[in-house]
Amino acid sequence: xxxxxxxxxxxxxxxxxxxxxxxxxxxxxxxxxxxxxxxxxxxxxxxxxxxxxxxxxxxxxxxxxxxxxxxxxxxxxxxxxxxxxxxxxxxxxxxxxxxxxxxxxxxxxxxxxxxxxxxxxxxxxxxxxxxxxxxxxxxxxxxxxxxxxxxxxxxxxxxxxxxxxxxxxxxxxxxxxxxxxxxxxxxxxxxxxxxxxxxxxxxxxxxxxxxxxxxxxxxxxxxxxxxxxxxxxxxxxxxxxxxxxxxxxxxxxxxxxxxxxxxxxxxxxxxxxxxxxxxxxxxxxxxxxxxxxxxxxxxxxxxxxxxxxxxxxxxxxxxxxxxxxxxxxxxxxxxxxxxxxxxxxxxxxxxxxxxx
Numbered sequence: 001x002x003x004x005x006x007x008x009x010x011x012x013x014x015x016x017x018x019x020x021x022x023x024x025x026x027x028x029x030x031x032x033x034x035x036x037x038x039x040x041x042x043x044x045x046x047x048x049x050x051x052x053x054x055x056x057x058x059x060x061x062x063x064x065x066x067x068x069x070x071x072x073x074x075x076x077x078x079x080x081x082x083x084x085x086x087x088x089x090x091x092x093x094x095x096x097x098x099x100x101x102x103x104x105x106x107x108x109x110x111x112x113x114x115x116x117x118x119x120x121x122x123x124x125x126x127x128x129x130x131x132x133x134x135x136x137x138x139x140x141x142x143x144x145x146x147x148x149x150x151x152x153x154x155x156x157x158x159x160x161x162x163x164x165x166x167x168x169x170x171x172x173x174x175x176x177x178x179x180x181x182x183x184x185x186x187x188x189x190x191x192x193x194x195x196x197x198x199x200x201x202x203x204x205x206x207x208x209x210x211x212x213x214x215x216x217x218x219x220x221x222x223x224x225x226x227x228x229x230x231x232x233x234x235x236x237x238x239x240x241x242x243x244x245x246x247x248x249x250x251x252x253x254x255x256x257x258x259x260x261x262x263x264x265x266x267x268x269x270x271x272x273x274x275x276x277x278x279x280x281x282x283x284x285x286x287x288x289x290x291x292x293x294x295x296x297x298x299x300x301x302x303x304x305x306x307x308x309x310x311x312x313x314x315x316x317x318x319x320x321x322x323x324x325x326x327x328x329x330x331x332x333x334x335x336x337x338x339x340x341x342x343x344x345x346x347x348x349x350x351x352x353x354x355x356x
């Protein structure tokens with residue numbers, strides 16, 4: 001019995017000791033700066049986001065390319081844990097399709113000029129655990145370019161366009177770019193379909209915005225016509241009637257489009273008329289633009305911005321080649337304008353009078 005008691009006591013003391021040691025070890029884990037600091041960069045393309053999360057090592061006097069980062073070996077493209085890249089929607093990386101989600105980002109430098117971009121379906125590995133070939137969803141060759149020496153590794157986005165962007169890794173003397181592309185119109189339209197099932201679809205504006213996006217991007221025009229009719233049935237006004245006229249014109253139904261705009265113009269406010277006049281002017285229809293600007297001045301004589309609307313009519317006449325009428329309305333605009341606009345209007349008037 002005595003031996004058993006001793007054994008139990010020793011066991012309890014041993015367990016207590018282990019608990020104390022574990023507590024002490026846990027208590028020692030305070031947060032301190034890491035040599036390679038955490039960083040993250042996000043870029044929006046259309047309504048889609050791409051995010052690269054990484055740790056940023058320094059050169060620290062070392063040979064990086066062909067040294068610290070050997071040629072012919074898969075590299076974590078950063079430090080510490082996996083460098084990751086996330087897409088909120090399906091995308092293409094260097095032309096290769098990638099589903100929305102988060103991926104491990106690796107690189108395989110072949111020499112100073114060529115690198116393979118690798119995306120692994122696993123993104124939670126330690127960075128030194130290289131992906132197997134059957135785990136890769138992207139393997140693409142890219143070419144590097146030289147840059148001024150940069151101490152800390154960083155990622156950035158350049159060459160932003162409507163549908164794509166170039167992600168770049170910069171470190172030491174090299175920049176490694178790779179292209180990321182989204183099918184922005186398809187993503188926006190699918191998102192619109194979803195949002196129109198919620199609060200955005202409770203009034204006229206959401207349907208009008210969806211239809212106008214299709215009109216401006218010349219896509220999904222049949223569904224756009226359904227959307228604009230839904231908007232008009234909810235509340236008819238200049239904005240949605242103008243979009244419908246644009247859709248009809250796209251279909252070649254110019255007479256119907258003209259009838260819809262004739263219905264829209266009387267419902268327009270002063271700024272809508274002025275903007276419509278400039279659309280006509282930019283499309284080369286100066287005669288119609290003059291007609292719309294003239295109507296705006298007649299309807300809105302007491303508007304606080306009447307001088308600006310008068311200036312617009314002068315600009316339309318000038319573009320039409322009628323300098324006499326242009327001069328008349330620029331001078332009228334000056335009579336109506338605040339003093340801070342005199343210098344601008346005097347400059348325009350002087351150029352017309354000199355025949356420039």
